[in-house]
Amino acid sequence: MANIIIPTPLRKFTNNQPSVESNGSTVQESVEDLAKQFPDLSKHIFDAEGKIRQFIRIYVGDEDINALDNENTKVDSSTVISIIPAIAGGIN
Amino acid sequence: MKKQIQVSEEVLAEMHRHALAVFPNECVGFFYGQSSEGAKNVTEYSPLENSKEGDQRRRFEVNPLDYMKAERYALSNQVELLGVFHSHPLHPAIPSEHDLKQAVPFFSYIIVSVNENQVENTASWQLNEENQFEEELLNSN
Numbered sequence: 001m002a003n004i005i006i007p008t009p010l011r012k013f014t015n016n017q018p019s020v021e022s023n024g025s026t027v028q029e030s031v032e033d034l035a036k037q038f039p040d041l042s043k044h045i046f047d048a049e050g051k052i053r054q055f056i057r058i059y060v061g062d063e064d065i066n067a068l069d070n071e072n073t074k075v076d077s078s079t080v081i082s083i084i085p086a087i088a089g090g091i092n
Numbered sequence: 093m094k095k096q097i098q099v100s101e102e103v104l105a106e107m108h109r110h111a112l113a114v115f116p117n118e119c120v121g122f123f124y125g126q127s128s129e130g131a132k133n134v135t136e137y138s139p140l141e142n143s144k145e146g147d148q149r150r151r152f153e154v155n156p157l158d159y160m161k162a163e164r165y166a167l168s169n170q171v172e173l174l175g176v177f178h179s180h181p182l183h184p185a186i187p188s189e190h191d192l193k194q195a196v197p198f199f200s201y202i203i204v205s206v207n208e209n210q211v212e213n214t215a216s217w218q219l220n221e222e223n224q225f226e227e228e229l230l231n232s233n
Contacts, residue, residue, distance in 0.1 A: 007163060008173045009196035018167060044197075055194055057156045064156065084159050087176055088144070089191035089201075090118055090151035091183045 002030045002079040009085060013041040022081075027058055028071035030081055045083065057084040095228045097200050097216045099123075099134040104214065104232050106137045111179035111206045117148035120178045122162045123202070124171040132174050132200055132228075138162065151190070152178050175200035175216075182207055185215040187225045195219050200228060 004022050006014050014020055020037065024030035031052065035042040047053050058065045059082040065073050075081065099107075103123065110119045121139040125132060144153035154176075166173040176199055180188075185205040187195070195201065197219055205212040216228040 005160075005163065007159075007196075008166065009198040012198060018163075059156065059160065062157065062160070082160055082163075084156045085196045086156075086194055087120075087154035087159055087196075088152060088194045089176075089178060090144075090188065091180050092150070092188045092190060 001077045002027075002075040002081050004030060004034050005080060005082045007083055007085055010041060010044055010083065013044065014038050025074060025076075026071065027060065027065055027073045027075060027081060030075055031058070031071075031083075055086040057086060058082070059084060093130070095218055095226070096131040096231065097134065097202075097228045098132065098231050098233065099202070099216075101232050103134055103137045106139075107177050107202065108204065108206075108211045108214075110137075110139045110177075111204045111211060112209075114142070114148075114179070115206055115208055116181045118142060118144075118150070118152040118179050118181060120152040120154055120176065122154075123174055123177055123200075124166055124169075125174050127172055127174060134174055136171065137177065138165075149181060173199075175202065175218075177202045177204075179204050179206045185213045187217050192225060195225070201225070202230070 004020050022030040022033045024033050123134045124136040125134040142152045143155040144151045185203040200216050202216045204214045216230045217225040220226045
């Protein structure tokens with residue numbers, strides 16, 4: 001069980017809830033449970049192969065999961081997971 | 093019917109100052125306020141550091157920790173994170189393919205076309221249901 005912070009652009013898929021409690025013992029399980037609770041959110045988080053999309057970053061606390069154990073990072077009831085869209089762009 | 097975005101004069105002036113200050117590089121920042129169906133009211137602007145490594149004259153990037161801070165700020169100050177401001181130095185205020193690739197729903201993307209002396213144009217864009225940018229009606233008061 002962890003608390004997942006939903007970024008503003010995706011809140012319309014979670015009935016405007018800014019955070020959601022999610023079941024699972026790892027980041028992967030937690031995010032999958034979130035997608036199960038809110039199926040319309042799924043395509044914004046997972047790609048066609050079921051992997052977390054390239055333009056989404058996942059943080060546990062203030063740490064990028066890439067610096068931890070990636071999707072296998074363990075979570076518990078005190079864990080705060082943030083879904084962060086990569087914000088970038090530019091000329092052509 | 094076009095969506096509307098209201099930006100206070102002070103906020104627009106801050107955005108323009110930021111874009112001119114970092115020229116010829118691209119600037120980036122978040123803006124906050126309130127939204128309702130089909131309309132946004134922008135009351136605050138927060139400039140950010142362009143964290144793009146490499147040519148900042150053509151690219152911007154927001155550090156994920158800055159993004160997290162922005163969401164926390166919005167939650168604790170009862171405002172909404174409404175979108176992303178950035179500049180297109182010496183290019184039109186029209187979203188590029190690169191902008192489109194990384195755009196997210198709901199956010200407005202305010203873009204200014206800027207040269208070394210002045211802002212040429214300001215426009216706001218939002219993704220539609222077909223995942224294409226549509227221009228919003230930008231008002232300033």
